Amino acid sequence: MIAIKTHTKEDIFDLNGSVSSSIFEIQKNEGLSFKEDIKYEFHVQKTSLDIIITGKVSTIVTYECVRCLNYFEDEIIVNNLVFSYQLNEEGDLIDLTPDICEEFLLRLSIMPICNEQCKGLCPVCGKNLNKRLCKCSEKKAPSPFDLLDNFNID
Ligand SMILES: [Zn+2]
Numbered sequence: 001m002i003a004i005k006t007h008t009k010e011d012i013f014d015l016n017g018s019v020s021s022s023i024f025e026i027q028k029n030e031g032l033s034f035k036e037d038i039k040y041e042f043h044v045q046k047t048s049l050d051i052i053i054t055g056k057v058s059t060i061v062t063y064e065c066v067r068c069l070n071y072f073e074d075e076i077i078v079n080n081l082v083f084s085y086q087l088n089e090e091g092d093l094i095d096l097t098p099d100i101c102e103e104f105l106l107r108l109s110i111m112p113i114c115n116e117q118c119k120g121l122c123p124v125c126g127k128n129l130n131k132r133l134c135k136c137s138e139k140k141a142p143s144p145f146d147l148l149d150n151f152n153i154d
């Protein structure tokens, strides 16, 4: 968890570090996995009433391309985070994890594509068309008129 202590000597301080990606309750599935820890850089400002946290979090994830099914890495950076918490409502420790996780989810791609030009897999033979073109694409696309050739019209 990424947490901030509310009772500190200084009212203004920086908080940098990294934490395992397992703090995020994002299901590890075939389409996405974390390649490294979550890095965070926060600036904390405290008054007698509230605590304001600004900064950024970043990490590298491995996606599976929805077109060609190859894995590729992407850096996720969430900049300009601003969180504020009222001190009287919170305990000795403020857990930032749920708020950071929420911001993070918004930055993840639902339809990850390794490259805008990704040609994907051939729907006929399943070859990765980024690596080599298969013979299937050379055949002419079936047209509805082909069917007519099979009819004998007397
Ligand atoms: Zn791809």
Ligand SMILES: [Zn+2]
Binding pocket: 122, 123, 124, 125, 126, 127, 134, 135, 136, 137
């Ligand atoms: Zn093919």
